[in-house]
Structure formats: structure tokens, C-alpha cells
Amino acid sequence: MTRTSRRTFLRHSAAAAIAAPFISTRITRALAEESRPKLGWALCGLGGLSENQIAPALLKTKHCRLSGLVTGSPEKTREWRTRYDIPDRSVYSYDSMSRMAENPDIDVVYVVTPNALHGDHTIAAAEAGKHVFCEKPMEVSVARCRQMIDACDAADRKLGVGYRCQFSPLHIEMIRLAREEEFGAVRVIDSAFGFRIGDPDQWRLKKDLAGGGALMDVGVYCLQASRYISGEEPLVVTAMETKTDPVKFREVDETIAWQATFPSGIVANCSTTYNAEGMGRVKAHAERGWFGLEPAFHYGGNKGTRSDGKPFEFPEIDMFAAQMDDFSQCILENRESKVSGLEGLKDVKIMMAIYEAAATGRAVDIA
Ligand code: NAD
16 A cells, blocks of 8 residues: 555545444434334315325325324215225214324324314314324414414424425525525515415305415415515515405405515515416525525425526425424424424414405504
């Protein structure tokens, strides 16, 4: 061995010796994670989202398995039980959720029912001793969100909200670009999300079940994005509502545009609708450039762009699988979820301020 190669060899050996404990810790941690039992998840509400997104995503998770069902439609039960191999004893109705307390196969209940039922189902699951993951929007009032948090706290169970975009590598990169000020400080965030809603008789158009219209359903994604990209809480909001079809949208909002100002001076311009196609973007404008996603909030196929033309791409992931795996890990490691009940409550509180601003025409402080 020459003197140079010997020196190189020694340097590498020393580096390997220093790195070895860290590598072995990482391997041990990875092995421990692999060998962890999967937590049992029960789906409460077997509608479109459960059938098309959540149940297939559960099959892709590392730390979850579909182990129970809560449904009001016994006719759906047989097909679901066969497809996902669920025993009869793990199938419940909305009224028999308290019996879950006796079922050790169920650790978490994922509430996927209409918005105004999230509270009842969350509280029933927590009282049966189960952790709860609840779809967005968390509920239809701040008081209901508070009751859900209190019920989970009283039962010493965790509560998470289905903010899947917070697990998307593209959205995580938006946060990094903002936080590290790669284009300087962010000044303005533009975001919009909407679609043309069909069936005029569906629960999404009924105030008692939905709580609100486009804002509660999809506008909440823009609100969330403005909060996690800015890393701040809005101080004040102004808003305007427009209805072109007062019959179909008799009970809930059709189109709302709002503006929120944040403590650092960031301004978010957001809009949402139930009556136009192709709206789904978020863009952050900073001192020296911009970065954004369009589409931004789809289940897949979202695209990033940066003003400097550098690539803004990540491998596609299943956001539903990622959020459920994360929640299982939060339970296993006894840590708070980044999409906790408190996060859900904050959004509902701001949405109530947006409705008030639209109704009164005044700027509303977020107290
Ligand atoms: P859906 O109408 O397809 O399903 C709702 C389910 O709730 C059905 O199984 C229905 O039988 C049941 N249900 C129980 N009581 C009911 C009642 N009184 N009236 C009507 N239905 C009742 O709705 P969905 O699209 O599956 O939405 C469910 C929840 O998931 C909503 O809170 C929605 O905001 C949320 N969601 C989230 C995403 C996301 O990307 N995270 C996407 C779609 C829906």
C-alpha cells in the first residue's frame, strides 16, 4: 500500500468507525419499525372517500390495517367484509359504537361521515377508548371542535384531522422554500380550490349536515396552505360571497373570495367555488421570485413550478396512506400529530370569521 492510499484507507476506516454506531442505530430503528404491530383502523362511514381512497390506501400502509367498519347500511357490509376480510364481530352501526370498547382489534376510528356528524362519531369513538382520525373539515362550529378535543383528552386518546396535503412532498417543499427564504421573504400567497358540484340533493348542499358550502369543503385546503406556507396565524380577514344559483345554493355558499393578513405582513388571496371547474392552485410570491403548485390539491398528478426554472418534482405518493401511517406512528411513539384536533379547530374558527366577514362586509379580527 502506498503512503497516500494507506492514509486514505485509514481516514475511511476512522470515518467508518465513527459512523458505525449511527448506522447500526438507524438499522435497529428501521428493523424495530418493520416489526411493529400494525394498528387496527375502523372506517366510520363507507361512502365515496372511504371506498375509493381510504380503504385502498390502507392496503399500502406499513403501520395500519383495516380491522373494523361502522356503517348505517347493512347491505354494504357483506361486500366490504368479504373484500377486506373483516369478521362480523368488528362491524358496528353508528348507534352501537360504544361496543367497540370490548374490541381490541380496533385501535383507531377514522371518521368519514358528513361534516356535522364528525363530532358525534368522534366522541363515541373516544368514549369507547379509541384514537380518532377525523376527515376535514373537523366539524361545523368551534364549539363542536372543542367538544371533540375535550372528549379525546378525557379518554387520553389522540385526535388527528385528515389534512392529507401536509404529507405531500410537494407541499412540504413549499413550506421549506418559504421557511428557508430561498426566494427571499414571502409576501403574497395566492390559492384557489373549487369544482362544479353535481346532484342538487346531496348532503354537501344541506347546511345542517355540511355546515357550509365550498369554503368548508374545499376552501379549507387554501386556508390550510396559507397557514402552513406562511407558518403564521392570520390576524384579520375580509371576504365576499357571490351566488349565481340561489336555488341550488340556497343553504350553503357557492363562491367565496377572501383575503387574510398575517403578522409578518404576508397577504393571502384565496377563493373557492362549487360552480366552476379547474380551480386548484397555490402560489407563494416572495422578494426575488415565486414557487407554486398547479394542480395543487388533487389526489395525484400535482405539479410544482419555480420562477428560477429549477425542477420542482417528487415521486408520487399516496397521501392517505402517508397520513394514516404517520398517525399510527404518533400513537406508537406517543407524540402529537402535526394535524392535531387543535389544527382543525383553528381552521374552523377562521372559516367562521370568513363567513362573518362575507355576511357583514367588514374586516373581522381573528381573536
Ligand atoms: P359520501 O356522501 O360519499 O359518504 C358519506 C358517508 O356517510 C356515506 O357512507 C353515508 O351513508 C354516511 N352517512 C351517515 N349518516 C349520514 C347522513 N345523515 N346523511 C348522509 N350520509 C350519511 O361523502 P364523502 O365524499 O365520502 O365525504 C365524507 C367526509 O370526507 C366529509 O367530511 C368530506 O369533507 C370528507 N372528504 C375528504 C376528502 C379528502 O380529500 N380528504 C375528499 C372527499 C371527502
